Amino acid sequence: MASGRCCTFLEILLAIILPPLGVFLRFGCCSMEFCICLLLTILGYVPGIIYAVYVLVALDSDQYQREYHTLA
Template sequence: MPFTCSDIIKIIVAIFLPPLGVFLEVGFSMVLVLNIILTLLGYIPGILHALYVIFRY
């Protein structure tokens, strides 16, 4: 499945603000809450989770 322009924008946003990238992909859900917690615990786990969510969905 090829990337669209919106996927590339979501990836860039996820690198700088991981919860926003997750919110753009799945909306307000438990996945977003998990990403906020991971971002607060460490910036890198938040980024990795955000990228996982974007690539997964």
């Protein structure tokens, strides 16, 4: 379990430094979360950080993957 918390901590740290990078590591390059985060970061650095941290903390990537593969 410590490994999961460590990965989440590193993703959040990267999301603070460069918001799309943290989201990319969790959801991949062509996900809607990444595109929104990239757009918000281009429009303003702080909204990108807020969205990236929200996505990394609030969304469960396993649930996201199951829903994506069900729709595809």
